[in-house]
Amino acid sequence: MKPVLVEVKIDPDHINRPHAIRNAALQKAGLPSGADVSTRVTRRSVDARSRRPLFVLQVAVGEPDAVEPREAIFKPIRLGDRRVIIVGAGPAGYFAALTLLEHGIRPIVVERGKDVTLRRKDLKKIYTEGLINPDSNYCFGEGGAGAYSDGKLYTRATKRGNVGRVLDLLIANGAPGDIRIDAHPHLGSNMLPRIVRAMRDDIIACGGEVHFDTRVDDFILENGQVTGVRANGAQKLSADAVLLATGHSARDIFRTLMARGILVEAKPFAMGVRIEHPQPLIDRIFYHQSPRNENLPAASYRIATQVDGRGVFSFCMCPGGYVVPASTAPGELVLNGMSLASRRAPFANAGLVVEIRLDDVAADNNPLSALDFQASVEQAMFAAGDGVTQQAPAQRVGDFVAGNLSSNLPKSSYIPGIYSAPVHDLLPPMVAASLRKALPELGRKFKGFDSNEAKVLAVESRTSSPVRIPRDRDTLEHVSVKGLFPCGEGAGYAGGIVSAAMDGEKVALAIVQSLGLA
Numbered sequence: 001m002k003p004v005l006v007e008v009k010i011d012p013d014h015i016n017r018p019h020a021i022r023n024a025a026l027q028k029a030g031l032p033s034g035a036d037v038s039t040r041v042t043r044r045s046v047d048a049r050s051r052r053p054l055f056v057l058q059v060a061v062g063e064p065d066a067v068e069p070r071e072a073i074f075k076p077i078r079l080g081d082r083r084v085i086i087v088g089a090g091p092a093g094y095f096a097a098l099t100l101l102e103h104g105i106r107p108i109v110v111e112r113g114k115d116v117t118l119r120r121k122d123l124k125k126i127y128t129e130g131l132i133n134p135d136s137n138y139c140f141g142e143g144g145a146g147a148y149s150d151g152k153l154y155t156r157a158t159k160r161g162n163v164g165r166v167l168d169l170l171i172a173n174g175a176p177g178d179i180r181i182d183a184h185p186h187l188g189s190n191m192l193p194r195i196v197r198a199m200r201d202d203i204i205a206c207g208g209e210v211h212f213d214t215r216v217d218d219f220i221l222e223n224g225q226v227t228g229v230r231a232n233g234a235q236k237l238s239a240d241a242v243l244l245a246t247g248h249s250a251r252d253i254f255r256t257l258m259a260r261g262i263l264v265e266a267k268p269f270a271m272g273v274r275i276e277h278p279q280p281l282i283d284r285i286f287y288h289q290s291p292r293n294e295n296l297p298a299a300s301y302r303i304a305t306q307v308d309g310r311g312v313f314s315f316c317m318c319p320g321g322y323v324v325p326a327s328t329a330p331g332e333l334v335l336n337g338m339s340l341a342s343r344r345a346p347f348a349n350a351g352l353v354v355e356i357r358l359d360d361v362a363a364d365n366n367p368l369s370a371l372d373f374q375a376s377v378e379q380a381m382f383a384a385g386d387g388v389t390q391q392a393p394a395q396r397v398g399d400f401v402a403g404n405l406s407s408n409l410p411k412s413s414y415i416p417g418i419y420s421a422p423v424h425d426l427l428p429p430m431v432a433a434s435l436r437k438a439l440p441e442l443g444r445k446f447k448g449f450d451s452n453e454a455k456v457l458a459v460e461s462r463t464s465s466p467v468r469i470p471r472d473r474d475t476l477e478h479v480s481v482k483g484l485f486p487c488g489e490g491a492g493y494a495g496g497i498v499s500a501a502m503d504g505e506k507v508a509l510a511i512v513q514s515l516g517l518a
């Protein structure tokens with residue numbers, strides 16, 4: 001028979017019964033239950049619109065026996081003498097390195113932080129001593145900002161690259177095959193480091209280089225062309241091209257570019273709070289049931305509203321997750337979220353942020369104004385605390401909206417601890433005002449969302465880069481500096497693990513072209 005794709009709705013109680021799924025798919029395809037044809041689930045999501053959530057499965061019926069490629073895609077190949085320096089071992093950097101290797105170009109990855117395993121020790125010090133290592137933290141180190149995260153792998157930027165290829169490469173390096181099926185796949189912080197390590201092994205086995213503890217602090221320029229970088233003060237590394245994938249938190253790199261006269265532009269970004277609810281409350285709001293059916297994943301949400309024409313939206317929602325300190329320098333406080341693969345923690349958290357426009361902070365279009373604004377809020381949040389640890393100011397949602405200090409706080413997943421503070425006063429006025437108007441409205445749409453069981457923690461300030469490093473639309477080279485290829489989230493061309501990975505691949509291909517090796 002000609003293969004067909006059918007959609008079936010399955011009760012959560014039956015999701016672990018392959019026969020029930022197969023029979024439902026055969027019936028939908030108009031075939032008898034004993035038909036001798038293959039069935040394979042190709043997509044899985046949850047439809048929670050009705051009172052009883054259902055799994056929605058897309059099933060391919062009658063496919064010829066096709067085995068998905070699962071072995072490593074990259075094999076050692078003969079490398080030419082061209083050297084490309086990749087600054088940053090985040091998703092953009094590592095996917096770029098693998099793409100260059102496919103084309104016979106040796107990538108030299110330089111990373112300011114430590115390898116993904118050693119990095120864990122520095123994360124621990126944030127919790128135990130309040131110590132932020134400016135080169136090794138939740139944003140910096142092998143795997144980049146994505147390594148100790150929720151590991152959500154969905155992106156809306158599907159037109160910017162081949163999402164399937166990115167997912168296949170993750171699977172080839174140890175991710176479960178389900179990420180190809182789930183509509184909203186995620187990996188979790190316990191799975192990601194192993195995958196990152198496997199990717200590094202591939203890069204090195206195929207002839208690439210990866211150097212940790214190597215912070216780039218300058219660019220070597222000759223006649224409007226980048227010919228290399230300087231690292232750790234004295235080390236000089238020459239290259240045929242430099243791919244810059246340093247992420248949205250590398251303020252020192254943005255400043256170095258500006259000091260060198262290399263154009264960097266301010267761009268809109270967002271700022272707000274991490275909002276944390278008990279997970280059962282989120283299950284009740286979005287699944288209409290609590291406790292939820294044990295076969296359903298922890299409920300998640302993505303919500304948005306407008307306040308006086310300004311966007312307020314949720315960001316990086318982590319069901320069954322933890323709020324984490326994502327600061328990158330001593331003396332600042334920045335929050336984000338992560339989860340483990342099981343997403344079993346008792347809390348749900350998400351960024352709830354307000355759109356920051358250029359004329360709010362950088363009317364002069366000066367990128368320094370945007371960076372300074374972001375940094376000043378993060379420093380104020382730290383200064384409001386004990387001046388030592390990463391304790392976060394927090395407020396019950398009802399108190400935040402009413403402008404009252406909370407007399408006590410509910411429990412939180414945030415390990416450094418929370419303390420009662422007037423978050424409504426600590427945030428920039430426009431951010432606080434927009435959130436205080438948005439929350440009651442969100443509470444009306446999603447009953448209980450603004451309950452006093454929920455609290456806001458501050459500050460969520462690194463949703464995206466406040467600056468862009470502009471590049472030529474066709475060559476992807478910096479608009480005025482030859483040989484420099486801005487890439488990934490820090491350059492303003494990605495937002496999330498998969499889109500950064502796709503941008504890494506795309507920019508690597510542009511470098512192949514520019515070196516005449518396509």
Ligand SMILES: Cc1cc2nc3c(=O)[nH]c(=O)nc-3n(C[C@H](O)[C@H](O)[C@H](O)COP(=O)(O)OP(=O)(O)OC[C@H]3O[C@@H](n4cnc5c(N)ncnc54)[C@H](O)[C@@H]3O)c2cc1C
Pocket residue numbers: 087088089090091092093110111112113135138139140141142143144145146147148149150151152153154214215216217245246247248249250253316324326336337338487488489490494495496497498500501
């Ligand atoms: C806690 C947390 C949770 C997140 N959760 C998710 C999620 O669930 N799903 C999702 O899609 N996205 C998530 N994100 C965002 C995601 O991680 C980023 O969008 C993505 O990692 C960006 O990739 P990148 O390669 O462009 O930059 P990054 O991942 O930021 O990597 C940049 C790398 O460059 C290095 N670097 C910086 N400066 C220098 C220098 N001067 N010299 C050498 N190296 C340098 C850094 O150490 C870092 O390793 C999360 C982020 C955080 C912080």
